[in-house]
Amino acid sequence: MTRPPLLKVDNLSKVFVNHTGLFRKTVKTAFHPLCFTLERGQTLALMGDAGSGKSSLAKVLAGVLPPSKGSIYIDGEKIEAGDYKKRCQLIRMIFQDPGTSLNPRSRIGQILEAPLLLNTDLDPEQREALVLDTLRMVGLLPDHYHFYPQMISTGQKHRVALARALILSPNIIVADEAISNLDISVRSQIINLLLSLQQSLGLSYVLVANDLGVVRHISDQVILMHEGHVVEAGPTLRVLNNPQSEQAARLLQSYNNEYRWRPARF
Numbered sequence: 001m002t003r004p005p006l007l008k009v010d011n012l013s014k015v016f017v018n019h020t021g022l023f024r025k026t027v028k029t030a031f032h033p034l035c036f037t038l039e040r041g042q043t044l045a046l047m048g049d050a051g052s053g054k055s056s057l058a059k060v061l062a063g064v065l066p067p068s069k070g071s072i073y074i075d076g077e078k079i080e081a082g083d084y085k086k087r088c089q090l091i092r093m094i095f096q097d098p099g100t101s102l103n104p105r106s107r108i109g110q111i112l113e114a115p116l117l118l119n120t121d122l123d124p125e126q127r128e129a130l131v132l133d134t135l136r137m138v139g140l141l142p143d144h145y146h147f148y149p150q151m152i153s154t155g156q157k158h159r160v161a162l163a164r165a166l167i168l169s170p171n172i173i174v175a176d177e178a179i180s181n182l183d184i185s186v187r188s189q190i191i192n193l194l195l196s197l198q199q200s201l202g203l204s205y206v207l208v209a210n211d212l213g214v215v216r217h218i219s220d221q222v223i224l225m226h227e228g229h230v231v232e233a234g235p236t237l238r239v240l241n242n243p244q245s246e247q248a249a250r251l252l253q254s255y256n257n258e259y260r261w262r263p264a265r266f
């Protein structure tokens with residue numbers, strides 16, 4: 001029997017309904033029904049112009065937002081919307097600005113311990129050992145356990161955010177433009193770290209990306225979005241080098257104009 005894909009998304013959609021008065025509401029479709037699969041150890045980049053639905057899709061995948069319709073399967077098993085405990089052991093999210101998503105009043109050790117307290121039965125010693133291992137895995141020192149977020153650099157904050165996502169050993173990490181605002185050298189270090197973790201742990205990534213250089217360098221598949229619709233999807237090099245529609249070509253052209261990043265070696 002063939003193994004199911006690691007991630008299968010089936011007719012997933014998101015509509016925001018906001019009540020603006022007693023009998024009034026606004027309805028906004030963030031993304032229309034879409035389907036895709038992602039294999040183990042592979043990276044999918046979500047690209048598209050502002051408001052095309054990338055962040056909403058990332059949040060629905062990670063369980064931060066409930067879907068309006070459709071299903072998500074991991075390893076062939078359907079993930080139910082309310083099953084947070086199971087979902088966060090399979091799929092974890094790094095938010096748009098990891099710097100501000102770290103509580104300034106908590107030490108790094110406490111920040112990393114929090115998901116373990118909520119989701120595992122590990123005792124304090126086991127939790128501390130796992131936190132220290134995870135700090136090491138992302139290139140931080142045991143001493144960082146006692147630091148507060150404001151005592152470390154932006155690049156180190158990104159490493160902490162990555163450690164927090166990794167600590168429950170998920171199969172998939174979803175990152176919402178988590179690397180786009182970094183300066184070039186820090187960005188290269190984080191990208192290299194993501195790639196080496198992917199190789200050693202067999203992780204899969206779904207990355208909301210706004211830089212063609214990054215997408216070309218790290219992703220295997222791309223989904224191009226516009227106004228909540230998938231304009232084009234497929235293997236990265238095929239989509240970037242040979243877009244099949246005028247709309248996809250136009251979208252890529254706008255990224256070309258903003259091209260900023262090239263892989264660098266450290």
Ligand SMILES: Nc1ncnc2c1ncn2[C@@H]1O[C@H](COP(=O)(O)OP(=O)(O)OP(=O)(O)O)[C@@H](O)[C@H]1O
Nearest residue numbers: 016028029030048049050051052053054055056057
């Ligand atoms: N909570 C919300 N309530 C209502 N509409 C929303 C909400 N969040 C997002 N939207 C709308 O859904 C659409 C998709 O937004 P989303 O943030 O997913 O797009 P995006 O591609 O990530 O954009 P950006 O690159 O600017 O972050 C937009 O029109 C946005 O205004």
